Amino acid sequence: MSSTEKYIIKTSNLSIGYSSKKETTTIASNLNIRLKAGNMVGLLGKNGIGKSTLLRTLTKVQPALSGEVFINNKNLDSLTNNDLARTLSLVLTERLPDSSLTVFELVALGRQPFTNWIGYLTNDDMEIIQLAFEKTNTKHLMNSKCYELSDGQLQKVLIARALAQNTPIIVLDEPTAHLDLHHTVNTFSLLKNLASEFNKTIIISTHETNLTLQLADELWLMTPDKFISGKTDALIENNELELLFNSKLISFNKELKQFTISHS
Amino acid sequence: MITTAKSYKNTFVILIAVLLIIFFINISLGSVYIPLKGIIGSLFNGEVEKESWRAIVQNYRLPKAITAIIVGSGLSISGLLMQTLFRNPLAGPFVLGISSGASLGVAILILGASFLGANIASYAFTNFGLAFAASLGSFLVLSAVMIAAIKVRNTMSILIIGLMFGSLTSAVISILAYFSSASQLQQYMFWSFGSLGNLSWKEITALTITFLIGISFVIVIIKPLNSLLLGENYAKSMGVNVKRTRNFVLIATSLLTGVITAFSGPIAFIGLAVPHLTKLLFTTSNHKILLPAVAISGAIIMLICDSISQLPNSEYTLPINAITSLFGAPIIIWLLVRKRKIYY
Numbered sequence: 001m002s003s004t005e006k007y008i009i010k011t012s013n014l015s016i017g018y019s020s021k022k023e024t025t026t027i028a029s030n031l032n033i034r035l036k037a038g039n040m041v042g043l044l045g046k047n048g049i050g051k052s053t054l055l056r057t058l059t060k061v062q063p064a065l066s067g068e069v070f071i072n073n074k075n076l077d078s079l080t081n082n083d084l085a086r087t088l089s090l091v092l093t094e095r096l097p098d099s100s101l102t103v104f105e106l107v108a109l110g111r112q113p114f115t116n117w118i119g120y121l122t123n124d125d126m127e128i129i130q131l132a133f134e135k136t137n138t139k140h141l142m143n144s145k146c147y148e149l150s151d152g153q154l155q156k157v158l159i160a161r162a163l164a165q166n167t168p169i170i171v172l173d174e175p176t177a178h179l180d181l182h183h184t185v186n187t188f189s190l191l192k193n194l195a196s197e198f199n200k201t202i203i204i205s206t207h208e209t210n211l212t213l214q215l216a217d218e219l220w221l222m223t224p225d226k227f228i229s230g231k232t233d234a235l236i237e238n239n240e241l242e243l244l245f246n247s248k249l250i251s252f253n254k255e256l257k258q259f260t261i262s263h264s
Numbered sequence: 265m266i267t268t269a270k271s272y273k274n275t276f277v278i279l280i281a282v283l284l285i286i287f288f289i290n291i292s293l294g295s296v297y298i299p300l301k302g303i304i305g306s307l308f309n310g311e312v313e314k315e316s317w318r319a320i321v322q323n324y325r326l327p328k329a330i331t332a333i334i335v336g337s338g339l340s341i342s343g344l345l346m347q348t349l350f351r352n353p354l355a356g357p358f359v360l361g362i363s364s365g366a367s368l369g370v371a372i373l374i375l376g377a378s379f380l381g382a383n384i385a386s387y388a389f390t391n392f393g394l395a396f397a398a399s400l401g402s403f404l405v406l407s408a409v410m411i412a413a414i415k416v417r418n419t420m421s422i423l424i425i426g427l428m429f430g431s432l433t434s435a436v437i438s439i440l441a442y443f444s445s446a447s448q449l450q451q452y453m454f455w456s457f458g459s460l461g462n463l464s465w466k467e468i469t470a471l472t473i474t475f476l477i478g479i480s481f482v483i484v485i486i487k488p489l490n491s492l493l494l495g496e497n498y499a500k501s502m503g504v505n506v507k508r509t510r511n512f513v514l515i516a517t518s519l520l521t522g523v524i525t526a527f528s529g530p531i532a533f534i535g536l537a538v539p540h541l542t543k544l545l546f547t548t549s550n551h552k553i554l555l556p557a558v559a560i561s562g563a564i565i566m567l568i569c570d571s572i573s574q575l576p577n578s579e580y581t582l583p584i585n586a587i588t589s590l591f592g593a594p595i596i597i598w599l600l601v602r603k604r605k606i607y608y
Contacts, residue, residue, distance in 0.1 A: 061497060085503030092497055097351040099493045099549040109491050113503040118552065119487040145547075165502065 006073070008169060008201050009035040009058065014067035016050065016057045026065060027053050031227050035218065037168060040195040042212035042232075043205040044244060045222030051205040054222070055173055058203075060084055071169070085113035089165035091158050091172040096146065103149070103157050104142045107132055110164030132163035136190065152183035159190065169201045170194070176208055184208060188215050209244075213257050272546055272553055279560045283333075286567045290332065291325045293571050295579045324461065327468050329567065331460045334468075334475050335528050336538070336566025337559040338520040341482060343535030344542075344558045345513045348489050348551070350413075354423055356536030357521045360409055361429035362402045363532075366525035367456065368433040369401025370394055374452045375440040391467050391527060394455070399522030405429050406518045410510070457583030458529030460570055467527060474523040481516040482555065485509050489551045531585055533592040538562045544599060565592070 015029035027050035035041065045051050056062045058069055060076055069076040071087055079087070089110065101109075110132070111125045121129070133139040136156045141149065149157060155175055162170050172191070176184040188208070192215045194200045203220075206212055212219070219235050221228040223243045228235065235241060241252045245259070253260045292303050298317045305312040306321035339357060346355035357363050373393060412425045441449055463471070488509040491499040496506055525531070539554075542561045546553055566588075573587040 059501065061500065080503075081500065081505060082503035085501060088501070090498065090501040092495075094495060094497065097493065097495055100543070100547050101493055101549045105490075105548075105550055106494070109494065109502065112487060112491055115487070117484065117487060119490065 006036070007034050007070070008037040008072055009033060009203075010070040010073070011058075012068050012070075014057070014069060015065040016053050017065050018053075018062075019065060024065065028222065028227055029065075029067075031067070033220070033229055035201065035229075037201050038195060038199040039217040040192055040202045040215065041204065041218045041220055042216035043203060043220045043222070044207075044209055044212060045205075046224075046245065047207075049222045049224070051222060052173055054220075055171055055203070055205055059088060059090060059171055082113050085165070085167075087167050088169040088171060089162040089167040091155075091162050091170065091175050093174045093177055096154075098147065101146050102142070103138065103144050103146060104129075106146055106157060107138075107142075107160045107164050110161040110166075113165065128166050129164050132160040135163055135194070136160040151178040152180070152186075155179060155183070155187060156190075159187070163194070168199075169203070172202070172204045174205055174207070176206060184211065188212075191215075210258050213241075272548070272557070275546065276557070276560075279557070279564070283560055283564050283567075286564055286571070287329055287333070290329045290567045290571045291321060293574055294320070294325060295574070295581075296320055327463050327465060328461045328570065330468055331463050331471065331528060332566040332570045333563040334471055335460060335524050335531060336534060336562035336564070338475055338478065338524045338562075339531060339535040340538035340542075340558045340562025340565075341479070341555065342517045342520045343537075344539040344551075344554060345482065345489075345517055346535075347539055348492055349510065349513050350422060351492075351495070352420075352423060353540065354536075355426075356539075357402075357517065358530075358532055358535060359423060359430075360426035361405045361433065362409075362517065362521050363525055363530045363535075364430040364433040365402040365405025366398035366522050367401070367530050368405070368436060369397035369399070369522075370455060370526065371437040371440050371452060372401075373397040374455070375437075375444040375448050377448065391463070392470070395470070395523050395526035398526030399518065401433075402522035402525065403518040405433065406514055410514055455529050456585070458531045458585035458588075460528055460566075460584055461581075463527060471523060471527055474519055478516045478519040478523075481512050481519070485512045486551045486555065490549075493549050529585060531588055533588040534562060534566060537592050537596050538565055540596060541565070541599070 011031050011033040014031040014033070015026055016031070017024065017026040017028070019025070031054075043051050043054065053062070057064050060079070071079065071084070108121060108129055111121060111129065112119060115121060115125065133142060136159055138153070138156050138160050141153060141157060146154065146157070159175070176187050179187065188211050191202050191204065195202045195217070204212070213232060213236070216232050218230065219232050221235065221240060221244055224246065225243070228240050228243070230240075236254060236257060239252070239254075249261060250259050251262050288303070291307070292298065292300065298306075298320065302312050302314070302317045303321060304310070306318040307326070312318050343356040346357065346360060347353060349355070409422065409426050409429060413422045416422055416425065441452070444452075488499065488504040491502050491504050492506075492509065500506055521535070538561050539558050542554065542558045545561070546557045548554060569584060569587045569591065572591065573582045573584050575582060
């Protein structure tokens with residue numbers, strides 16, 4: 001490696017948005033992200049500001065308008081689907097289609113990038129699946145059908161599937177959207193553990209600002225004017241969080257590391 | 265140690281046993297009574313009391329039973345593929361207009377033959393000509409539905425588009441029928457009733473080869489089909505080439521449905537219902553188990569329907585298409601009302 005700094009995710013002058021034949025809608029531009037492995041990143045921003053678009057672009061679900069994305073110093077465009085699947089796994093917000101998959105089968109699907117043409121699970125695969133169940137505390141659910149699970153259980157199982165994929169990067173799009181406080185905290189601390197214990201890079205888009213400020217190593221803030229990234233503490237110190245909502249009703253309290261509602 | 269997915273070995277053994285039994289029953293039944301000894305003798309080229317029995321079994325009943333097995337399996341597999349691809353329990357070769365596409369191909373060939381000229385017409389009426397026209401028709405309609413599917417993400421809309429293509433093709437067939445002679449019309453009507461008989465060994469070989477080609481396209485996409493159960497985005501994130509998988513489903517279904525419809529007529533109900541029946545028996549979505557299960561169940565149900573359609577010990581044979589729907593639809597309704605939600 002020629003450069004002294006090795007980034008797991010790096011973007012240079014990335015522009016994200018949608019383009020059709022008629023027009024191009026730019027959501028954010030000049031994104032220069034530098035992220036090192038083993039960090040938990042909280043992606044914060046208002047509804048509709050483009051968090052999902054950014055994640056979709058970073059994970060090659062949709063193309064960038066311009067600029068480049070590097071995963072492990074490799075250009076995203078040069079990676080095949082299977083290469084990418086071995087580097088990056090997803091937990092999405094979308095509902096799973098109805099099926100009678102069991103929890104075991106669902107988690108085992110995470111091994112697909114590594115299995116042979118028919119999807120045969122070797123002993124190594126089984127061990128990784130086993131570990132995924134243990135880490136997420138979902139072993140007792142293994143033989144249940146996915147449609148029998150509660151929202152909280154399903155979310156854990158989906159994280160287990162991503163773990164079974166055993167990728168250095170896990171990207172989660174609003175993983176706690178349907179969960180109560182108990183399960184939300186559980187999910188966040190599980191993800192935090194994965195980052196520190198297994199050196200996984202975890203990117204979460206979320207509206208759980210207070211929790212994120214306590215647990216995330218880094219923040220990516222999407223504000224209407226600019227994209228800000230950096231260490232959580234540094235951003236708090238520099239009053240950058242004040243820009244997040246840009247509203248008179250919500251202000252940021254530095255001491256509490258929390259957003260508070262200001263009364264008129 | 266971690267337990268793998270539930271094993272369905274016993275269910276498979278029973279299913280295969282049932283298939284063999286029904287196969288024998290199917291061959292034993294017919295307008296001419298042949299005792300079991302005669303059947304076995306004819307099948308294995310042993311001693312038989314009357315040489316005519318051997319001829320009946322070897323040249324008529326055996327080909328028909330084999331056709332039933334291929335038709336049942338092929339249509340059921342097509343239905344399963346459609347249901348997984350469109351993630352919709354209503355999908356099937358009929359609903360998506362694929363069978364209508366095959367019918368259109370055949371209708372143009374039979375009813376429009378007068379426009380084509382004598383040379384083509386004489387070739388057209390061979391079973392092979394029909395097979396080609398039907399496959400082409402179903403491939404065209406399925407491609408049209410697929411192109412629409414790329415533009416329209418909503419699966420419900422795709423099904424409606426499929427139904428619309430279905431009514432479009434029936435409209436064209438009506439117009440063709442209106443300008444056709446009575447004998448052409450009769451020929452088309454007989455084809456549309458469906459029939460498993462009348463296939464020579466040569467045609468059965470062609471049917472079998474096409475069936476095997478279709479199946480080989482399915483076998484290589486078992487793994488991506490399983491990940492598609494989580495939706496397209498998850499499948500992509502696990503390295504699945506969704507476009508390739510979709511194309512393989514397209515090729516396999518149009519080959520299977522097209523050729524089967526060509527040789528045996530548009531057979532309703534099987535493609536939609538057998539996957540549902542199988543999923544009640546095997547409560548799994550894993551295609552590694554479902555595909556063989558659906559293939560065997562389809563063959564069994566087709567053989568049963570064929571046995572019924574011969575009206576045992578009578579000279580009449582009812583149209584197979586009527587039997588599949590007549591006995592199949594109430595069973596599905598009963599199962600849905602009695603049992604539970606069907607997951608696809």
